[in-house]
Amino acid sequence: MAVLAVKSLTKRFGAFTAVDGISFELEPGQILGLLGPNGAGKTTTIQMLLGVMAPTAGDILYFGKPLAKHRSEILEHIGFSSSYTNLPWDLTIEECLLYTSYLYRIPDRRRRVAEVVELFDIGDLSRQQVKQLSEGEKTRVNLAKAFLHQPKILLLDEPTASLDPDIAAYVRRFLVTQREQHGASILLTSHNMTEVEEVCDRVIILNRARVVINDTPKQVTRSFRKHRVKLVAAHSADTVAEVCRRRELTLRREATSITIDVAHDRIAELLHDLAAAAVTYTDIAIDEPSLEEVFVDLVNNA
Amino acid sequence: MSWHRVYAIVLRYWYYQRHSLERLVDIFYSPLIELMLWGLGSTYMTSYAGSSAHPLVAAILLGICLWVIVNQTQLSVSMSLLDDMWNRNTVNVFGSPLRFGEWLAAIVIVAGLRGLISLAVLAIVALVLYEVNLSLLGIYLVPFAALLLMTGWTIGFLVSGIIIRYGTRVQALAWTLGIVLTPFSAIYYPLSALPGFARTIAAAIPMSYIFEGMREVQTTHTIDPIKLVLALVLNLGYGALALVYLYRGFKRALQQGLLKLF
Numbered sequence: 001m002a003v004l005a006v007k008s009l010t011k012r013f014g015a016f017t018a019v020d021g022i023s024f025e026l027e028p029g030q031i032l033g034l035l036g037p038n039g040a041g042k043t044t045t046i047q048m049l050l051g052v053m054a055p056t057a058g059d060i061l062y063f064g065k066p067l068a069k070h071r072s073e074i075l076e077h078i079g080f081s082s083s084y085t086n087l088p089w090d091l092t093i094e095e096c097l098l099y100t101s102y103l104y105r106i107p108d109r110r111r112r113v114a115e116v117v118e119l120f121d122i123g124d125l126s127r128q129q130v131k132q133l134s135e136g137e138k139t140r141v142n143l144a145k146a147f148l149h150q151p152k153i154l155l156l157d158e159p160t161a162s163l164d165p166d167i168a169a170y171v172r173r174f175l176v177t178q179r180e181q182h183g184a185s186i187l188l189t190s191h192n193m194t195e196v197e198e199v200c201d202r203v204i205i206l207n208r209a210r211v212v213i214n215d216t217p218k219q220v221t222r223s224f225r226k227h228r229v230k231l232v233a234a235h236s237a238d239t240v241a242e243v244c245r246r247r248e249l250t251l252r253r254e255a256t257s258i259t260i261d262v263a264h265d266r267i268a269e270l271l272h273d274l275a276a277a278a279v280t281y282t283d284i285a286i287d288e289p290s291l292e293e294v295f296v297d298l299v300n301n302a
Numbered sequence: 303m304s305w306h307r308v309y310a311i312v313l314r315y316w317y318y319q320r321h322s323l324e325r326l327v328d329i330f331y332s333p334l335i336e337l338m339l340w341g342l343g344s345t346y347m348t349s350y351a352g353s354s355a356h357p358l359v360a361a362i363l364l365g366i367c368l369w370v371i372v373n374q375t376q377l378s379v380s381m382s383l384l385d386d387m388w389n390r391n392t393v394n395v396f397g398s399p400l401r402f403g404e405w406l407a408a409i410v411i412v413a414g415l416r417g418l419i420s421l422a423v424l425a426i427v428a429l430v431l432y433e434v435n436l437s438l439l440g441i442y443l444v445p446f447a448a449l450l451l452m453t454g455w456t457i458g459f460l461v462s463g464i465i466i467r468y469g470t471r472v473q474a475l476a477w478t479l480g481i482v483l484t485p486f487s488a489i490y491y492p493l494s495a496l497p498g499f500a501r502t503i504a505a506a507i508p509m510s511y512i513f514e515g516m517r518e519v520q521t522t523h524t525i526d527p528i529k530l531v532l533a534l535v536l537n538l539g540y541g542a543l544a545l546v547y548l549y550r551g552f553k554r555a556l557q558q559g560l561l562k563l564f
Binding site: 013043044047050051052053054071072073075076078080082084085086087088089090091092095098099100101102103104105129145 | 304306307309310311313314317318321322385386389390391392393394396397398399400401553556557558559560561
């Protein structure tokens with residue numbers, strides 16, 4: 001059973017629809033990436049999933065129970081971190097974590113606080129006030145707060161924003177470890193496509209308030225029409241162009257090579273046609289598009 | 303109601319208090335200055351009017367001591383919400399298992415403690431500097447304090463309800479709305495000193511019965527119980543209305559999303 005099931009979730013602000021009937025599920029131990037351009041509805045969705053924004057329509061079920069009716073009981077098992085919110089500025093890191101430990105009734109709280117402080121390498125900061133921290137340090141403290149009660153589900157809004165590359169890499173490894181060792185299910189938003197490809201089992205791309213893609217990162221890039229077949233075929237360039245014209249494919253000619261944009265499932269046909277046309281080439285490469293290219297294309301062509 | 307979550311929020315305000323000089327100033331500095339100004343002014347007047355003015359001075363200083371309960375309590379309730387809005391922390395607070403009722407219980411406790419601590423400090427200063435003893439009120443101090451706490455919570459709920467609807471641009475109400483009621487509350491003078499229209503307004507304000515009762519106890523050592531009953535009924539009525547207003551404001555904020563609450 002999915003630990004989180006979102007059904008026809010909709011949020012309207014007057015005439016403006018911020019989230020338009022989206023549905024998806026988060027499976028146990030899954031890392032799900034929620035992507036989309038600014039204003040696509042990611043943060044609105046996360047807010048509704050956290051119970052701090054009332055949906056206009058639709059259902060949010062955690063562990064099979066509706067969030068609207070079992071809010072407090074459910075949120076005991078949810079961890080949340082966002083770059084859009086702050087922790088209390090005047091409090092020290094230790095104080096933030098300690099009072100949070102009471103909110104979630106964590107047993108042996110001092111030991112657990114010491115553990116997460118160690119995990120996120122913020123021991124040196126624990127006596128500093130939140131207002132004294134850099135953006136990256138605040139992000140780490142936010143993550144420590146989110147993981148403090150060892151939640152079953154994590155909602156992470158831009159979890160590696162403002163982090164140095166080495167710390168961001170550590171956090172990505174940490175997320176995967178949490179999934180593997182504790183079975184945590186994670187829903188994260190990110191603008192870093194490489195990160196999403198690296199850690200997510202599945203991605204949802206939102207655009208203009210709707211889900212436009214819900215698939216594995218591999219499948220998303222595979223189904224994308226712009227795979228690139230790059231040939232070094234200086235003497236057969238005109239023949240290649242003719243084959244592409246017949247198949248209505250776009251190509252770019254460069255000094256010694258030709259690059260053809262083609263869908264993944266039409267690559268075999270293309271190669272067959274090129275062979276039939278007696279095209280000779282000295283080198284060939286087939287490039288899969290990155291998730292970032294898919295994302296940019298979707299957003300630009302929506 | 304989970305008390306560990308209530309305790310978490312109370313603990314957080316203790317941490318706030320520990321770090322913030324402004325909050326300490328809010329609790330002690332302003333009430334002390336007010337008490338000392340009125341005390342010095344009253345002492346000056348006594349030097350002209352003789353010892354017969356002493357009960358009048360005592361009534362004014364007792365009024366100031368009790369008024370601090372309302373002022374500090376309502377300020378504390380309003381500030382609890384404002385703190386989270388200023389910190390952009392409302393999503394972290396209400397995105398946790400914390401229930402609205404638990405948050406409310408915590409701020410009621412914190413505000414009550416703040417009001418009573420302020421009272422205790424002023425009572426000591428009034429005794430030491432001006433020989434005005436709060437124990438003059440005897441056992442009546444307990445219902446007076448309880449009723450004034452209720453008034454403070456009520457004003458705080460109302461102010462918070464307004465702030466949650468209209469945002470921090472109306473935050474000045476946290477410092478001013480309670481003070482608007484002071485001319486009609488008979489804190490420094492009896493109701494009889496008010497003009498007719500003001501007495502009509504005062505009749506609808508629970509504090510006016512409490513401060514009138516305070517003067518009655520000071521002179522006769524007893525009180526017409528109807529004053530306490532009226533103050534209680536008005537407090538309960540306004541308190542319920544203010545709570546509903548705050549709760550509806552919170553529900554309305556949820557429609558917009560708490561992230562936009564600042």
